[in-house]
Amino acid sequence: MATIQELLLWGKEQLDKSGNEYAKYERKVLLEEVLGCNYMYMLMNSTEEVSQEKEQQYQQLIEKRCGHYPLQYLLGYAHFMDYTFFVEEDVLIPRNDTEILVEFASKVIEKRMQEKQDLQVLDLCCGSGCIGISLKLYHKEIGLILSDLSSKALEVTKRNLDKYGVDATLVCDDLLQGIRSKVDMIVCNPPYIESRVIETLMPEVKDYEPMLALDGGEDGLDFYKKITEEAPKYLQENGWLIVEIGYNQGDAVSQLLRDHHFLEVAVMKDYAGLDRVVYGHL
Ligand code: GLN
Numbered sequence: 001m002a003t004i005q006e007l008l009l010w011g012k013e014q015l016d017k018s019g020n021e022y023a024k025y026e027r028k029v030l031l032e033e034v035l036g037c038n039y040m041y042m043l044m045n046s047t048e049e050v051s052q053e054k055e056q057q058y059q060q061l062i063e064k065r066c067g068h069y070p071l072q073y074l075l076g077y078a079h080f081m082d083y084t085f086f087v088e089e090d091v092l093i094p095r096n097d098t099e100i101l102v103e104f105a106s107k108v109i110e111k112r113m114q115e116k117q118d119l120q121v122l123d124l125c126c127g128s129g130c131i132g133i134s135l136k137l138y139h140k141e142i143g144l145i146l147s148d149l150s151s152k153a154l155e156v157t158k159r160n161l162d163k164y165g166v167d168a169t170l171v172c173d174d175l176l177q178g179i180r181s182k183v184d185m186i187v188c189n190p191p192y193i194e195s196r197v198i199e200t201l202m203p204e205v206k207d208y209e210p211m212l213a214l215d216g217g218e219d220g221l222d223f224y225k226k227i228t229e230e231a232p233k234y235l236q237e238n239g240w241l242i243v244e245i246g247y248n249q250g251d252a253v254s255q256l257l258r259d260h261h262f263l264e265v266a267v268m269k270d271y272a273g274l275d276r277v278v279y280g281h282l
Contacts, residue, residue: 002055005046007031011062018066026071027062033075034058068203081134086159090152092213094130098189100270101244101277102134105187108240108279109139112184118143122234124175124188124227125149127213129157129168131187136166144168147178150212175223176230184236189244190223192216221252228256235282242279250275 002010011027020026028039034057035042035050050058061074072078072093078085080094081102087093105121112119119142123132126146136144144166148154151172161168171178193214198206205214216222224243231241241262245253250267257265262280270276 001049001052003047003049004031004035004042007050007055007058008042008046011058014062014066018068020065026065029071029075030061030065031058034061068207070204070208073208078128078130080128080130083130083134083137083164085128085130085133086156086163087128088156089208090150090210091127091156092189092209094128097270097272097276098131098244100268101187101189101242102131104268104277104279105131105135105185105240105242106138108185108242109135109142112238112240113139113141116184117141119185120145120181120183120236121185121187122147122179122183124186125190125213125223126157127153127189129160131189132168133157133160133164133166135187136168137164145171145179145183147171147173147175149174150210153210153213175226176234179234182234182236183239185240185242186227186231186235187242188223188227190216190227192220192223192244192246192249194218194220216246219252220246220249221256224249224253224256228253228260228262232260232262232282238281240279240281242277245275245278247274247276250278253278254280 008027012023015023015026034054072087078087078094121142122145124147126132126148129146132144132146146157146168154170154172191214193216195215195218254265257280265280267275268277
């Protein structure tokens with residue numbers, strides 16, 4: 001039987017060999033997951049022997065990770081904003097980059113609540129639900145609709161709603177088609193990768209994350225074209241549209257919003273200094 005320390009050493013060695021830059025961190029969280037204890041415990045009990053069953057579980061996780069299976073799918077969760085969301089292969093793994101969208105949307109909600117109490121927010125292409133659920137957790141008073149084309153994704157959304165005891169309407173349909181009432185804000189992180197670029201992405205993404213959540217068509221703009229065209233019909237007066245974009249899509253997406261009569265259209269950068277969010281209102 002191997003000890004905690006031996007497993008950690010072995011884990012790091014394997015992950016290093018696979019070219020994993022975060023081997024030291026990942027070997028630790030995976031063992032924490034298997035043993036159900038924290039790192040402090042492992043350090044203080046490094047010579048403790050681990051049962052054969054747990055050792056095998058750990059080995060399997062490390063091997064999968066060495067094959068570039070995403071860490072968050074192995075763990076079954078991802079951190080986003082102040083929360084932890086369940087993730088499975090059916091949903092995109094929430095990205096830190098998306099937090100800038102939530103922070104901005106949150107400021108807009110705060111301001112708009114001064115004029116209107118019962119704000120309705122729609123998270124389109126919700127996936128895990130990380131955007132909408134975070135917003136609702138920050139602003140309990142808002143009404144929330146979460147929509148996705150994938151019913152499997154919505155099962156994960158539902159688990160996240162239940163986890164945080166959040167009320168929301170779930171809609172399974174293509175973009176805005178299933179929406180029956182007007183809303184005050186649409187937030188959306190649509191698929192926006194150009195089809196031909198997908199092959200060049202890291203294996204974690206291209207081999208394991210849902211294509212449906214990534215592929216934005218030939219120029220990556222398919223969803224923005226549809227959303228900007230349809231959104232005005234579903235937005236209340238002074239309604240906001242806030243979308244995440246790829247680093248090179250700021251001009252094209254801003255133009256689409258302007259073409260569809262959105263006002264004060266602007267692009268926001270993420271913490272890496274790259275264009276990341278476009279917004280405007282009616
Ligand atoms: N809204 C989810 C996220 O931001 C899923 C987005 C998607 O599936 N394209 O992670």
